[in-house]
Amino acid sequence: MATVFPIKPVWEDQGSSRVPFWAYTDEALYQRELERLFYRGHWCYVGLEAEIPNPGDFKRTVIGERSVILTRTADDAICVVENVCAHRGMQFCRERHGNKKEFVCPYHQWSYTLKGDLQGVPFRRGVKQDGKVNGGMPKEFNPAEHGLTQLKVAVRGGVVFASFDHDVEPLEDFLGPEMCAYFDRLFNGRKLTILGYNRQRIPGNWKLMQENIKDPYHPGLLHTWFVTYGLWRADNKSELKMDAQFRHAAMISTRSQQAATSEVTAGVTSFKAGMEVNDKRLLDIVQEPWWNGPTAVMMTVFPSVIFQQQVNSVSTRHIQPNGTGSFDFVWTHFGFEDDTPEMTQRRLIQANLFGPAGFVSADDGEVIELSQCGFEQKPNHRTVAELGGYGVDNTDHMVTETLIRGMYNYWRKVMDV
Amino acid sequence: MNTLDFETWQALNRLYAAYAQAVDTAQWDQWVELFVDDCDYRVQPRENHERGMPLSTLALLSKGMLRDRVYGIKETLFHDPYYQRHVTGVPLVERVEDGVIVAQANYAVFRTKLSQESTVFNVGRYLDRIRITPEGLRFEQRHCVYDTEMIPNSLIYPI
Numbered sequence: 001m002a003t004v005f006p007i008k009p010v011w012e013d014q015g016s017s018r019v020p021f022w023a024y025t026d027e028a029l030y031q032r033e034l035e036r037l038f039y040r041g042h043w044c045y046v047g048l049e050a051e052i053p054n055p056g057d058f059k060r061t062v063i064g065e066r067s068v069i070l071t072r073t074a075d076d077a078i079c080v081v082e083n084v085c086a087h088r089g090m091q092f093c094r095e096r097h098g099n100k101k102e103f104v105c106p107y108h109q110w111s112y113t114l115k116g117d118l119q120g121v122p123f124r125r126g127v128k129q130d131g132k133v134n135g136g137m138p139k140e141f142n143p144a145e146h147g148l149t150q151l152k153v154a155v156r157g158g159v160v161f162a163s164f165d166h167d168v169e170p171l172e173d174f175l176g177p178e179m180c181a182y183f184d185r186l187f188n189g190r191k192l193t194i195l196g197y198n199r200q201r202i203p204g205n206w207k208l209m210q211e212n213i214k215d216p217y218h219p220g221l222l223h224t225w226f227v228t229y230g231l232w233r234a235d236n237k238s239e240l241k242m243d244a245q246f247r248h249a250a251m252i253s254t255r256s257q258q259a260a261t262s263e264v265t266a267g268v269t270s271f272k273a274g275m276e277v278n279d280k281r282l283l284d285i286v287q288e289p290w291w292n293g294p295t296a297v298m299m300t301v302f303p304s305v306i307f308q309q310q311v312n313s314v315s316t317r318h319i320q321p322n323g324t325g326s327f328d329f330v331w332t333h334f335g336f337e338d339d340t341p342e343m344t345q346r347r348l349i350q351a352n353l354f355g356p357a358g359f360v361s362a363d364d365g366e367v368i369e370l371s372q373c374g375f376e377q378k379p380n381h382r383t384v385a386e387l388g389g390y391g392v393d394n395t396d397h398m399v400t401e402t403l404i405r406g407m408y409n410y411w412r413k414v415m416d417v
Numbered sequence: 418m419n420t421l422d423f424e425t426w427q428a429l430n431r432l433y434a435a436y437a438q439a440v441d442t443a444q445w446d447q448w449v450e451l452f453v454d455d456c457d458y459r460v461q462p463r464e465n466h467e468r469g470m471p472l473s474t475l476a477l478l479s480k481g482m483l484r485d486r487v488y489g490i491k492e493t494l495f496h497d498p499y500y501q502r503h504v505t506g507v508p509l510v511e512r513v514e515d516g517v518i519v520a521q522a523n524y525a526v527f528r529t530k531l532s533q534e535s536t537v538f539n540v541g542r543y544l545d546r547i548r549i550t551p552e553g554l555r556f557e558q559r560h561c562v563y564d565t566e567m568i569p570n571s572l573i574y575p576i
Contacts, residue, residue, distance in 0.1 A: 096464075196465035196472025201567035224493035272492060278481030328567060333472045348471055349478065357460065357475045362571040363495040369570055370497065 006380045011417050016408035017390045017401075018382040021375040023408075024205035029415070030324045036414050037303040038064030038321075043154060043161040043174050045305035045318055046070045046080055048332060050158060050192040056099040056114065061330075062320050063162065063304065068151065069093050069103070070160060071114040080162035081116035082149035103148070116148035157187025159316070175301065176243035182250045182297055186309055188290055191337035195348060198331040200356035204368035205375070206303070206321035207407075209329060212364050213300045214407055216240065216251050216398035217387050222367065223360040225353060228275050229283055231255055231311065232296065238398045246392050246406030247302035253398070255285075255295040255311070281349050282359075285311045302407065312343070313350040325372050329365070331355050419512050425554075429508055429518060429547065432554045437503040440575050445487040448575060453548055453555045454480045460561045460576050463541065474572060486575065496573045500529045501538060503576075508545075517557065518547040524561070526576055528569070539565045539576055 009022045009029070023029065038044060044063040047070045051059050058071040060083060067083035083093045085105040092105035102119065103112045111120040121143065126136025151162040154171035161171055172180055202209070212218070219232040226232035238253040277283055285295070291309075299307040306317040313333070320328040331354065335347050354361045385408075388400025392409050395402055411417070421429065432451065439448040452458065461473040477483050506523035513519070521544050528538035541563030548557045561576040 194470060196468075196470035197462060198472070198474050199462065199567050200570060202570050222495060225489075275488070275492075278484045279479050281478070282482065282485060344471070348473070348476060351472060352476060352482075355474055356568040356570070357572040359489050359493065362573060365571045366496045 002380055004378050004380055009379075009417075011412065015390050016392070016405045016412060017386045018384055019404075019408055020380070020382045022379040023411075023417070024207065024372060024375045025324050025379045027324055029417070030321075032415060033303075034064045034321070039066070040165045041168055041414070042165075042303060043163050043168060043171050043301075044303070045301070045316065046160050046162045048158055048192055048194065048316065048334065049078065049155060049160060050194050050334065051097070051332075052078070054099065056101060057097070058093075058100060058114065059097045060093050060095065061318070063151075063164070064320075065322060066164070067091050067093075068162065070162075073114045074101075077115070078153055078155055078160055079115045080151040080153050080160070081112070081114075082151070082164075084149065085110055086112075086118060086146040086148060087121075112148050116150045118143040118146045118148075157184060157189060158192050159183075159187055175248060176245075178241050179243050179248045179250060179299065179301070182241075182252070182299055183301075183307065185290060185292065185297065186299075186307055186314065192334045193337060193339070193344075195333040195335055195344070195351070198333070198355040200329050200365060201326060202329055202365045202368055203326050204365075204372035205324055206319050206327040207411075208368040208371055209306070209317075209319050209327065209364075210300050210302060210407060211404050212368065213251070213298050213306045214249050214403035215401060216253075216403075217401055218367075219360070220398075222363055224272055224275070225359045228272050229255075234399055236398070238396070240395045240398060240400065240403055242392075242394060242403065242406050245410050246403075247410040249300050249403040249406065251296075251298045251398065251403070252294045253296045254293060281346075282352060284346055284349070286343070286346065288312065300403075300407075302410070308354070310353065311350060312346050313354055314347070315351075315354065325376065329356075419510050421510055421513065421518065425518070425549070426510075428554050429510070429520065432547065432556075433505050433508060433522065436556075436559075437505050441500075441502055443574070445490060449480060449483045449487060451556055452480055452483060452559075453550065453557045456480055456483065456556060457558045457560075458483060458556070458575070459559075460563065460572065463562050463564050466560075466562045474568070475575070490573060494573055496571060498531055499573075501574055502527045502529070502535075505543075516549045518545075518549070518554070520545045520547060524576070536569070537565075538569060539563050539572070541565065541576075 006022050046061050047059050052072040055074045058069050060069050069081050069083050071079045083091050085092050087110045090107050109122045124137045126133040152166045154161045219226045220234045236253045236256050242249045296310045304319050308315045315331050315333045318330040335344050353359045385401040385404045388402050392406040458477040459473040460475040465472050504525045508520045508522045511519045521542055523542050526539040527535050529535040544560040546558035547554050
């Protein structure tokens with residue numbers, strides 16, 4: 001009989017279809033994930049330009065577990081700096097958003113430009129008293145060496161990504177041409193309007209949220225809404241696509257107009273043939289020209305964000321890990337500058353399907369929490385993500401777990417596991 | 418005018434108590450019946466409310482939508498079972514206009530999962546418009562504006 005707790009976690013199989021439970025529970029591995037996935041070699045989501053429309057606007061957010069601030073400077077540049085004072089390390093910015101001319105750490109009043117350059121150090125040249133100068137910073141103290149940590153920034157279609165790693169590849173290469181095309185479909189240059197936020201803390205490993213949106217197997221089973229109304233069903237016309245390294249993915253689907261066939265609903269206990277919404281506005285779907293066909297494109301950009309288009313509801317979902325068994329999930333719902341008031345209202349009503357209380361998303365958080373419970377119970381066990389085989393390929397159907405295998409194929413390489 | 422005659426004041430308090438009882442005892446059909454047909458029920462983060470952002474966590478804009486939520490709770494949403502317990506403060510009546518009482522009250526909701534301790538689930542205040550109808554007082558608006566910065570995983574039942 002195998003031990004319940006691994007003596008030394010080793011992933012023995014060659015493939016990526018059987019993910020060890022300890023990949024979700026091991027503290028040392030988690031720190032390696034922060035280091036190698038969130039802080040090095042990857043672009044992480046920080047926000048939307050529309051959140052900081054005016055010079056001086058800022059928004060506090062996180063990359064991995066590191067607090068950062070997204071700013072728009074007086075000369076309209078988008079910057080991201082780390083929220084840690086260069087002096088004594090205080091996390092000085094407490095407001096989550098606002099407008100400022102400069103950042104001042106309250107502890108000793110060191111002040112910084114919105115780009116993160118140190119501009120003021122009280123008593124730097126000492127304090128005169130009785131004809132002599134007391135204290136002060138050493139002569140050779142150079143403010144240029146003591147700014148806030150400045151991150152590399154990339155903006156595309158109004159979406160801001162940042163990286164602590166200044167050697168990270170260009171964003172376009174990071175996403176790859178196919179993911180770029182789906183990204184540009186949603187963020188096609190129109191100005192975005194922010195509709196608001198939803199924030200939830202999900203007691204599960206952060207990777208489970210990536211997997212949830214790389215798993216087209218569950219929506220037609222867990223989510224009655226999706227099955228019954230054809231929004232996401234095994235017989236939908238669909239494609240699954242990845243970047244060349246299998247880390248990012250898009251699940252592309254077109255809603256079935258016809259009634260569900262018996263094959264995809266037979267034995268599916270969540271399918272409710274008689275179900276009909278009382279208020280049709282919940283499913284008042286209006287085709288938008290930019291869709292170019294698909295009614296849903298769910299895009300996972302590894303490791304930090306999900307871009308959602310589900311019919312008329314569009315949002316970013318930011319993954320903010322805090323420990324092996326918990327992450328914060330921040331939803332930013334938006335619209336476009338040319339939306340009619342009716343379209344804005346439609347997006348807001350369809351938002352009932354998503355978020356922490358959503359008709360379809362609330363259960364995702366629940367199954368993630370309970371998966372984590374299972375992992376922690378016996379870390380030496382493993383999952384079986386073998387629907388559609390063992391390999392990693394793009395497909396023209398959704399009866400497969402290929403995207404999860406793709407993600408772990410990449411994860412094993414970067415993590416040396 | 419911001420005072421009610423004793424009878425109306427009593428009816429208002431009874432409505433608040435009936436609401437808490439309905440949502441704490443999972444009497445979802447009773448919950449629906451406390452609203453008028455063209456009602457507006459929202460659960461919204463304080464952040465969105467104060468920044469003038471329209472997004473709600475739940476936005477049910479008719480009695481039909483309330484029924485759709487009830488169907489979701491009963492039939493479609495998978496979730497870990499839990500009890501909820503509301504403690505609602507004394508209503509503050511702001512004004513009465515055209516047969517509508519505009520009032521607000523603080524609330525706290527505790528959640529208890531099976532085999533777990535009780536925890537604070539959601540706290541905030543109700544922003545209400547209550548219509549005086551021949552059948553008694555009914556909500557035409559209940560906005561639950563919550564302080565709770567992080568929803569502990571998911572929110573299934575109405576607040």
